[in-house]
Amino acid sequence: MRCNILRNLYIKSNGDIRCDDDYGERVLLGRLNEDSTFSPSLFFNNGKFQKIRHDFENNQLPWGNTCQNCAFLTNGEIEDSFAQKNINKIQLETSLLCALKCPACSREKQIKLGRKPLILSLTKLENLLKGLVSEKFSVKQFEFCGQGEPLNHPEFSTLFHLIKKYYPNANTSLVTNGNFDYLQKLSGCSLTEIIVSVDGSNQSNYQTYRVGGTFEKCVQFMRDIKKFAPACSLVWKYILFNHNDSDNDILAAQAIANELEVDELRFVGTNYGPASNRLSTNLSFPITYQATSIAFHPYIKGTLATLKLEQTKLATLKKFIPWRSENIMHHLDRAVLAQQNGELLLFIDGWLVANDQSNNAYLCLGKSKKKIVPIFARPDVAKIHQCKKTTGFRVALQVTRDHIGQEIELRFIAQGYLQQYVQAYQIKVPSLETLNVLPDSA
CATH class of the missing domain: 3.80.30.10 (pyruvate-formate lyase- activating enzyme)
Structure with a gap:
């Protein structure tokens, strides 16, 4: 501690x-x-x-x-x-x-x-x-x-x-x-x-x-x-x-x-x-x-109580996926569909811990590729992973009406100097009835 x-x-x-x-x-x-x-x-x-x-x-x-x-x-x-x-x-x-x-x-x-x-x-x-x-x-x-x-x-x-x-x-x-x-x-x-x-x-x-x-x-x-x-x-x-x-x-x-x-x-x-x-x-x-x-400080109650469990999980990961567990960790917290400036956008919230500053991380949907830039403070993540607080991110990916209600594949890509880590996620795009209409940007 x-x-x-x-x-x-x-x-x-x-x-x-x-x-x-x-x-x-x-x-x-x-x-x-x-x-x-x-x-x-x-x-x-x-x-x-x-x-x-x-x-x-x-x-x-x-x-x-x-x-x-x-x-x-x-x-x-x-x-x-x-x-x-x-x-x-x-x-x-x-x-x-x-x-x-x-x-x-x-x-x-x-x-x-x-x-x-x-x-x-x-x-x-x-x-x-x-x-x-x-x-x-x-x-x-x-x-x-x-x-x-x-x-x-x-x-x-x-x-x-x-x-x-x-x-x-x-x-x-x-x-x-x-x-x-x-x-x-x-x-x-x-x-x-x-x-x-x-x-x-x-x-x-x-x-x-x-x-x-x-x-x-x-x-x-x-x-x-x-x-x-x-x-x-x-x-x-x-x-x-x-x-x-x-x-x-x-x-x-x-x-x-x-x-x-x-x-x-x-x-x-x-x-x-x-x-x-x-x-x-x-x-x-x-x-x-x-x-x-x-x-932003979304404190998660009980974080310290789960510390030993998380450390055990990480120790297991390091045995089998050493590059990923030692240099970069991430989590996607939620995906929400919204409309802005006439476009449909899928907003992805999550956190990213990159101990090796040479790593660049991206979220990809089809040919669309967006770099992940952490800008939100996440002290709950810092408590467990012994890292800086600014690990939270929000990425907006453009989708079409054909995607609504369908499952799509998101790819998380972490690119280092010598190797690349890729993980795929299956995300179901929310239906039109749950669409959030956001104010147009200036």
Whole structure:
């Protein structure tokens, strides 16, 4: 089992150090102090971390159901970066304050429960940095995030430059709601990446979830990032809800992203609040801006419980089909018939894991051949096959009315440098009565 707990640190605004998963936040690993320098050698070998290492070495979950519900627990060997004095990422909740009132946010509940202070102490942060540097720990990335708004820290610029004083070469990332004046908050802060959460393409559909936010202020914030910090990578994060997921909404966001020249427009599926089912039921997702990405998380309950069974199946496969099992795996989840622009299209959803990047995979129907390009996040697949999350794909193959109600043969082809793997599937094309009519593409 692989877990981030021996690679990443998550510091809360009150100095608590906790697991970096939303569900795992309930696990307290330790605290930063105002009056003493942080000792990584003592902290990373305290009772909690001894238990973590012991349990993982014995193929057990340290915190039972808490670990079972973790989004970051995957198959594979756990990586103990701390033992090598390397930290992959330090996440800093600089503030638990926020002017927005997003319905699914737990921030106000945490404040009512008495979690204080609401602002990360500069002294605590410097004590952490001093201790890490004194024991020669490397840090790859610092990320400003958390349950509150990072830029509501009254001394954010001071905090940023404090980090750069001790770790000048570390990458720095900020996750923000963007309801700020860029120059007032970030002038002189040379961040590596800024992720702006803007869930809509106009004030009406934006404010439904981001209650209290101003859409135009977010757009201006992103515009100013490109103007005043062109070297910074700008990511527009757009969570899909049932009030902002129409074709018009999606196309309008891409038009704005194109005008702003954002480095990535990231559409994200969620299970919280008024969640959209767009990515799971509607097969047409119009993409006009080349820097658009889609992150879909169709979590399958019980995935970890089936892990040993799947590993046994894979071990058997490797004995008889070594090339296929070691380099490429795939699955076709469903086939749905739809009509668009007057054409009949058979949409095939599935996932593809290609460990050898030289492999190209295709779906073929007759002489029609479509390359498979994974663009959807599939953490359920990643949990079992120890791979990156972006393995889900959707391929559209043109069919004729003569195919309706008939069985057709689809061929999956994986082409490597030296050999080719082919698998045939018999698919019955749905009848006309179950035809889905999709809006014409722009």
